[in-house]
Amino acid sequence: MNDGAATAKSVDIALGDIADLQDVVDRDALREICRSFFDLFNLSVRIYGGSGKLLASVSEPVELYQYLQELESGGKLVGDIVDAVKRLVPTGNEVERHETITGAVYDVVPITYQGRGVGRFVIGPFVPAELEQVPKALVRLDRSVDRMKLRDLLMKMPRVREETAERITDHLRSVIDLLLFSSHRAHLTSEMHVASVRESYRELAEKTAKLQSAYDRLKELDQLKSNFLATVSHELRTPLTSIIGYSEMLEANIAGELNDEQREFIGTIHQKGNQLLGLISSLLDLSKLEQGVMRLAPQPVDAGGLIEDLERTFAPHAHKKGIDLVVEVRGELPALNADPLRLKQILANLAENAIKFTPEGGTVRMVAEATEWEDEGGDFGAVLMGSTREAVAFRISDTGIGMPSAELERIFDAFYQVDGSSTREHGGTGLGLSIVKRLVDAHGGAVTVDSKPGQGTTFTVTIPEAES
Amino acid sequence: MQVDFHAREITVKLVYYGPALSGKTTNLQAIHQLVTSETAGRLMTLETRDDRTLFFDLLPLTFAGGQNLQVRFKLFTVPGQVMHNATRRLVLQGADGTAFIADSQKSETKANQQAFLNMRKNLQENGIDPDTHPVVVQFNKRDLPAVRTDEEIDRLATRGREPVFKAIATRGVGVIETFIGLTEITWRHLESVHQLHDKFGLHPDEFLDTVRERLGIGRAAE
Numbered sequence: 001m002n003d004g005a006a007t008a009k010s011v012d013i014a015l016g017d018i019a020d021l022q023d024v025v026d027r028d029a030l031r032e033i034c035r036s037f038f039d040l041f042n043l044s045v046r047i048y049g050g051s052g053k054l055l056a057s058v059s060e061p062v063e064l065y066q067y068l069q070e071l072e073s074g075g076k077l078v079g080d081i082v083d084a085v086k087r088l089v090p091t092g093n094e095v096e097r098h099e100t101i102t103g104a105v106y107d108v109v110p111i112t113y114q115g116r117g118v119g120r121f122v123i124g125p126f127v128p129a130e131l132e133q134v135p136k137a138l139v140r141l142d143r144s145v146d147r148m149k150l151r152d153l154l155m156k157m158p159r160v161r162e163e164t165a166e167r168i169t170d171h172l173r174s175v176i177d178l179l180l181f182s183s184h185r186a187h188l189t190s191e192m193h194v195a196s197v198r199e200s201y202r203e204l205a206e207k208t209a210k211l212q213s214a215y216d217r218l219k220e221l222d223q224l225k226s227n228f229l230a231t232v233s234h235e236l237r238t239p240l241t242s243i244i245g246y247s248e249m250l251e252a253n254i255a256g257e258l259n260d261e262q263r264e265f266i267g268t269i270h271q272k273g274n275q276l277l278g279l280i281s282s283l284l285d286l287s288k289l290e291q292g293v294m295r296l297a298p299q300p301v302d303a304g305g306l307i308e309d310l311e312r313t314f315a316p317h318a319h320k321k322g323i324d325l326v327v328e329v330r331g332e333l334p335a336l337n338a339d340p341l342r343l344k345q346i347l348a349n350l351a352e353n354a355i356k357f358t359p360e361g362g363t364v365r366m367v368a369e370a371t372e373w374e375d376e377g378g379d380f381g382a383v384l385m386g387s388t389r390e391a392v393a394f395r396i397s398d399t400g401i402g403m404p405s406a407e408l409e410r411i412f413d414a415f416y417q418v419d420g421s422s423t424r425e426h427g428g429t430g431l432g433l434s435i436v437k438r439l440v441d442a443h444g445g446a447v448t449v450d451s452k453p454g455q456g457t458t459f460t461v462t463i464p465e466a467e468s
Numbered sequence: 469m470q471v472d473f474h475a476r477e478i479t480v481k482l483v484y485y486g487p488a489l490s491g492k493t494t495n496l497q498a499i500h501q502l503v504t505s506e507t508a509g510r511l512m513t514l515e516t517r518d519d520r521t522l523f524f525d526l527l528p529l530t531f532a533g534g535q536n537l538q539v540r541f542k543l544f545t546v547p548g549q550v551m552h553n554a555t556r557r558l559v560l561q562g563a564d565g566t567a568f569i570a571d572s573q574k575s576e577t578k579a580n581q582q583a584f585l586n587m588r589k590n591l592q593e594n595g596i597d598p599d600t601h602p603v604v605v606q607f608n609k610r611d612l613p614a615v616r617t618d619e620e621i622d623r624l625a626t627r628g629r630e631p632v633f634k635a636i637a638t639r640g641v642g643v644i645e646t647f648i649g650l651t652e653i654t655w656r657h658l659e660s661v662h663q664l665h666d667k668f669g670l671h672p673d674e675f676l677d678t679v680r681e682r683l684g685i686g687r688a689a690e
Binding site (some may be wrong): 015114181185195 | 470476514523529540542
């Protein structure tokens with residue numbers, strides 16, 4: 001239970017209440033109402049708020065009062081009248097008529113709204129139309145009083161018939177009530193707008209916080225996954241090294257001469273061991289790249305030499321598959337500052353894929369050429385934002401099976417293969433391209449792919465020259 | 469409820485809740501039409517779009533409680549559309565009693581249930597215990613085809629603690645009965661929590677008779 005007086009706000013949203021006229025109604029509007037009321041009826045009017053504060057008033061000096069104030073005891077009399085009217089607060093909903101010694105009266109009208117008093121207005125002084133004579137008490141007020149003048153002044157005051165007074169107060173009442181109602185509605189509406197927005201914001205903020213914590217948790221799990229991957233890869237490598245080492249020794253007849261069958265078996269163990277090692281190394285690379293702990297050892301790299309080196313590595317393999325391997329270095333290449341081992345790993349991976357997916361009689365083309373490094377943002381404000389850095393573009397294209405364009409966005413995701421069956425057919429882990437992408441990113445470069453199903457695929461790796 | 473001892477004024481908040489288009493605003497409009505202007509103030513409608521309530525409607529009713537005591541009722545509706553939940557929760561703040569206006573059409577059964585659960589949740593979020601909160605249920609639109617039968621409603625009504633009323637709000641049928649039913653359980657609840665009789669000398673039975681009388685309904689047959 002609330003004590004209303006203690007907790008009263010200007011407008012209470014929970015109850016939609018107002019405590020005082022002045023809380024919602026525009027004072028200028030009240031003044032204008034008073035003014036037009038005065039113009040219409042020639043009656044003075046004052047509007048007070050619930051706390052008794054005068055909110056609006058239009059009146060003209062009362063000549064009778066001015067005259068009385070000139071008299072010896074008249075000054076106090078006028079003061080008393082005005083005070084009494086000010087202090088009069090009607091209870092309930094009825095109009096209170098305040099009669100004065102002068103014969104003039106004031107009507108004090110309560111303003112109630114939704115069953116609650118929120119202010120009052122005072123009309124007057126005016127003289128009831130029925131009054132014929134100057135009240136005796138007024139005449140006897142002072143010896144020096146001029147009876148005729150008193151009468152003149154009293155008759156100069158607005159005269160209002162009883163039922164007219166009622167109609168006039170009713171009219172003003174309903175005008176103020178309407179003003180209150182529409183002001184209150186506007187006020188509540190704006191309060192509700194603000195409150196609804198605040199409430200919706202609070203709801204959103206709560207949901208965002210929940211999502212954020214779920215996201216943090218996922219990130220943590222992802223980190224755990226990477227750690228796990230790194231640890232497992234590392235632990236797998238150790239025994240594998242022994243397996244490869246010992247199978248190598250067996251192959252080299254260190255433990256005695258092997259017959260052909262034994263040699264073949266050991267050869268398979270050795271080969272598969274190396275394959276497994278490659279896979280584990282890829283996993284380790286990926287987890288290092290994901291954790292951002294892969295360290296590059298950048299140094300000046302001759303891009304042309306690098307690609308020719310690759311040609312030597314892959315020529316026998318391509319030849320064996322009946323694939324034409326074409327290598328081109330176009331023009332003069334800028335010097336790169338890169339990790340040569342990693343750069344080679346990038347290109348080797350792409351070359352291996354190209355050969356893998358190209359059928360017999362096809363062509364794999366490896367091109368290195370100078371290009372201009374394009375920053376993100378396109379040509380918008382290029383004159384300011386564009387860089388003048390050169391770059392080397394490595395293009396590796398094949399005439400293989402190609403990929404549908406919908407798949408191109410996802411091929412750099414770890415473990416993703418366009419068609420699950422290709423792993424079985426072509427081998428591979430689905431890690432290669434994700435490692436390529438991350439390594440290229442680590443070099444500040446870009447990798448793009450262009451492919452048409454049935455016609456082949458071109459990967460372009462662009463590595464910018466060292467920033468000057 | 470808000471009590472102003474100085475002004476001898478009690479203000480009670482009643483909320484008309486329910487699914488979209490079940491007739492909450494129509495209930496208030498009907499009360500406004502049926503009750504004299506001495507008792508009911510202007511019906512305030514706050515923001516509507518395509519004739520649908522966006523914020524709320526507000527109908528003030530005032531009753532004299534004797535010994536200069538003013539008892540003011542503020543009847544609110546909530547916006548029924550699902551998306552206005554934040555506003556619904558705001559309007560439900562400080563509710564002393566709730567009339568749940570259900571749509572009698574069988575096709576609206578699910579919507580009724582969802583709105584009821586939503587009311588329960590919003591009561592809780594406003595710190596109001598739904599288990600003690602005074603609630604009456606009105607099955608509105610009794611004149612439509614494909615509605616739940618009276619027998620069905622009566623049978624279901626015996627299972628719950630909430631008083632159940634049937635209404636055709638568009639014709640003013642059952643609307644005053646629902647309001648008086650809500651006033652009765654709300655007032656008795658407030659009496660038991662705040663001992664208004666002791667504090668204001670206002671006996672619940674007397675007051676409820678006053679309300680019935682002012683709304684043009686004799687003592688309810690018991």
